[in-house]
Amino acid sequence: MRTAKRRTPLATYFHVHLVSDSTGETLNAMLKATASQFAAAKPLEHIYALIRSRAQMEKTLAEIEASPGLVLYTVINPDLRRLLEIRCSELQTPAISVLDPLLNAFTDYLGLEQSLRPGAQHELNDAYFKRIAALDYTLSHDDGQMVWDLEPADVVLVGVSRTSKTPTCMYLANRGVKAANVPLVPTADPPPELFNLRKPMVIGLVASPERLAQIRQSRIGGMNAEGAAEEYSDLELIRQEVLKAKRLFAKHRWPTIDVTRKSVEETAAAILTKLSARQNQ
Structure with a gap:
């Protein structure tokens, strides 16, 4: 009697939308670090960098609606954040602000307010x-x-x-x-x-x-x-x-x-x- 060979499971592909008001490097690095822990899952990346206006965000949201999946974002502007969060909630699409835990921890520890400057880490300083x-x-x-x-x-x-x-x-x-x-x-x-x-x-x-x-x-x-x-x-x-x-x-x-x-x-x-x-x- 032959023993059935185990087949390697096919990769699971899924959409990930990276929405940033800066270059998107932080999101890209965090996605790679996280996705590496799920060998059978392959993210299909959709990158939206320098999103700083309502028109840009509306266009981004239309593309998210066309290809539903995870949404990771770093957006400082409160109005654009709210627009993104509300629309993702309506689409029942998970939306994660990846820097919020760090920013909140820094605020609590330092007792300082955030500067709310998009792309501050890329300034010509x-x-x-x-x-x-x-x-x-x-x-x-x-x-x-x-x-x-x-x-x-x-x-x-x-x-x-x-x-x-x-x-x-x-x-x-x-x-x-x-x-x-x-x-x-x-x-x-x-x-x-x-x-x-x-x-x-x-x-x-x-x-x-x-x-x-x-x-x-x-x-x-x-x-x-x-x-x-x-x-x-x-x-x-x-x-x-x-x-x-x-x-x-x-x-x-x-x-x-x-x-x-x-x-x-x-x-x-x-x-x-x-x-x-x-x-x-």
Whole structure:
């Protein structure tokens, strides 16, 4: 008698409407974080950004009525909020103001009134220009460029090829952190400038040789020199690279992060935690 095979349940698709009087980034991030906990459910996103007039809200509501689903919103204007909430109630569509619990908690704790300014986090203030400066710095100090100018950095990431140095630096830069990265190349010594830094935190990134070999193997298609390609993805040579990198990090007492099973966001979060701890010492 044959045992029936279990079938993976088909994904459940559902509409989610993200209504914001700003860019909608907050809603998008919260949706992704929440939806990731429901593997069998796939949200169909409808994004309505910079909704700041009644006409814009009316048009948004017409689209919500045409494709009913969850409504997540960040709308400061009380009249537009009321319009959205009443219409969603009439449509029997769940509408959640995702920031209300945080805003209310801050109000109670601080004893201050909310400013009620839409998109306040995106104003052209000092924090904004700091983020732009960090992005400029990170772009010009990627992959070992301008090693003579590493001292202004907040963090310098060091690691062998394919340890996610560049994407992690870009993520950090978007958080206002000046991040540079220096690759460790098997055929060359690390730049001497790396060993005399005072301001930046130098952090070593490592990954399992097996994972690196897998990633590099998928990248060698565009390499012309066959011998170089084989060496680049050779497991034994990668093991030697990783061991040499770990010894370098230990010698200089640089904190190390294993990125084998980490996303860029998780690696960046670990780095931000280390930077915060250092600043609070």
